[in-house]
Amino acid sequence: MGSQSNFQMKVVPGEFGYVLQDVPHLSDYISDLQTYPNPLRSNPAYSVVKQYFVDMDDSVPEKIVVHKDTPRGVHFRRAGPRQQVYFASDDVLACIVTCGGLCPGLNTVIREIVHSLDYMYGVTKVLGIDGGYRGFYSKNTINLTPKLVNDIHKRGGTILGTSRGGHDTMKIVDSIQDRGINQALLLAQVYIIGGDGTLNGAAVIYEEIRKRGLCVAVAGVPKTIDNDIPVIDRSFGFDTAVEEAQRAINAAHVEAQSAENGIGVVKLMGRYSGFIAMYATLASRDVDCCLIPESPFYLEGKGGLYEYIEKKLKDNGHMVIVVAEGAGQELLAAKNEEDASGNKLLQDVGLWISQRIKEHFAKQDKMSITLKYIDPTYMIRAIPSNASDNVYCTLLAQSAVHGAMAGYTGFTSGLVNGRHTYIPFNRITEKQNKVVITDRMWARLLSSTNQPSFLGSKCASAGNAGNTDASINATKNT
Numbered sequence: 001m002g003s004q005s006n007f008q009m010k011v012v013p014g015e016f017g018y019v020l021q022d023v024p025h026l027s028d029y030i031s032d033l034q035t036y037p038n039p040l041r042s043n044p045a046y047s048v049v050k051q052y053f054v055d056m057d058d059s060v061p062e063k064i065v066v067h068k069d070t071p072r073g074v075h076f077r078r079a080g081p082r083q084q085v086y087f088a089s090d091d092v093l094a095c096i097v098t099c100g101g102l103c104p105g106l107n108t109v110i111r112e113i114v115h116s117l118d119y120m121y122g123v124t125k126v127l128g129i130d131g132g133y134r135g136f137y138s139k140n141t142i143n144l145t146p147k148l149v150n151d152i153h154k155r156g157g158t159i160l161g162t163s164r165g166g167h168d169t170m171k172i173v174d175s176i177q178d179r180g181i182n183q184a185l186l187l188a189q190v191y192i193i194g195g196d197g198t199l200n201g202a203a204v205i206y207e208e209i210r211k212r213g214l215c216v217a218v219a220g221v222p223k224t225i226d227n228d229i230p231v232i233d234r235s236f237g238f239d240t241a242v243e244e245a246q247r248a249i250n251a252a253h254v255e256a257q258s259a260e261n262g263i264g265v266v267k268l269m270g271r272y273s274g275f276i277a278m279y280a281t282l283a284s285r286d287v288d289c290c291l292i293p294e295s296p297f298y299l300e301g302k303g304g305l306y307e308y309i310e311k312k313l314k315d316n317g318h319m320v321i322v323v324a325e326g327a328g329q330e331l332l333a334a335k336n337e338e339d340a341s342g343n344k345l346l347q348d349v350g351l352w353i354s355q356r357i358k359e360h361f362a363k364q365d366k367m368s369i370t371l372k373y374i375d376p377t378y379m380i381r382a383i384p385s386n387a388s389d390n391v392y393c394t395l396l397a398q399s400a401v402h403g404a405m406a407g408y409t410g411f412t413s414g415l416v417n418g419r420h421t422y423i424p425f426n427r428i429t430e431k432q433n434k435v436v437i438t439d440r441m442w443a444r445l446l447s448s449t450n451q452p453s454f455l456g457s458k459c460a461s462a463g464n465a466g467n468t469d470a471s472i473n474a475t476k477n478t
């Protein structure tokens, strides 16, 4: 069997059901490219490492839980430095852009791309694109040097600025092409850091660059605080967000505990995926109920939220509810508004649920409650990344640089089963990663909070329907 190829992914079959979902390479569409020995060969820090360079045939399996007869399955190319590179350090121009919402660790990724390009590969022309995609054609650029970015990982946000909307493929590629105007051949690398929307944008930029036959490597670093990107183990900043969410949950717990029939409600980010809420709940152990978009719930009647709250207050005198921003949206009046990128704007479910609970207990006259609503959403994503995310961001950025220098393009770097890999754009953008409510992790949550599963009513079928969606990445949830 030969390999199959489209613009976005090269599928290379092997023995026993092995499939390599490989990323494109500049040599796929430009012939006679010159190669150079990797400068890391003479770098004293790395030359002592045995097998520092990645073997051309190294790949990483997408699924690691197998049975004895399971075919070897889908693999991704292992990330890391190659013996040969496709860019001469002095000739290459690199650009970095950050798009979409903020996420802890953005500055760490920017810093490490700049440092790796310079210290590992001697690339000194690095431009920061100001304010997301539209910055390519309507804003100034910033010259990024190792000195300028040295301390930025200690700050939240992105020093480059970010935005939603404003993606114009032709104008972006024109602007990249124009930067090579004084060179016989433009040699460039574009590093794009962002979520699903951004990476959809990166895929079309790569395709246009390829159509024009430009020697420009397009590398993505997946970013999403919601952890809703498929294939990868987790997204950077997620760990930090879960940790920071503990502070809000602690505050809600202290407030609830200190009042008679105290209820603390905490809203956390998670538009379509409830990972932050689920992990923050599992980490805290103070949460009595976690509501996520993937698990529809109801308020009234047997097995409903009100009944559970009454029981909890009777038994414990207080309770804490964590609600992901996308939970229960089907119960609220739809907003029918979008942000500049076309993402649906959501109603404030935290405020809504707090009001409903207050009204319920006021009506009942059975129990008087004290409810405090805490909304720490932007506090959670505006902070710098924690130590573990810092290391993770560093390795993601280094992988992206090694990949681009080796001539790969149209890829994102990403951790798969604990190994750094290069993943084709279409695998990252084809679906969203969601909590699977029939999976072990959600069962662990239900058993830790003792909350109702909300599956016993008419919304049970809606709940299951929500999760038959092809978007589910079951292997990553266990």
Ligand SMILES: Nc1ncnc2c1ncn2[C@@H]1O[C@H](COP(=O)(O)OP(=O)(O)OP(=O)(O)O)[C@@H](O)[C@H]1O
Pocket: 099, 100, 101, 102, 132, 133, 134, 163, 164, 165, 166, 167, 194, 195, 196, 197, 198, 199, 200, 201, 202, 204, 223, 224, 225, 226, 340, 341, 343
């Ligand atoms: N399908 C698409 N094609 C091209 N560009 C897109 C597409 N979707 C979104 N973009 C562009 O990508 C950028 C970021 O998109 P978006 O605001 O959806 O954030 P995101 O990358 O998904 O991150 P977040 O995790 O914050 O949602 C915007 O500039 C937007 O115009």
Ligand SMILES: O=P(O)(O)OC[C@H]1O[C@](O)(CO)[C@@H](O)[C@@H]1O
Pocket: 101, 102, 195, 224, 225, 226, 269, 270, 271, 325, 339, 381
């Ligand atoms: O207010 P902004 O900047 O549009 O961002 C909010 C959205 O960004 C995210 O953090 C990431 O998509 C969502 O959880 C949230 O809905």
Ligand SMILES: [Mg+2]
Pocket: 100, 195, 196, 197
């Ligand atoms: Mg998005």
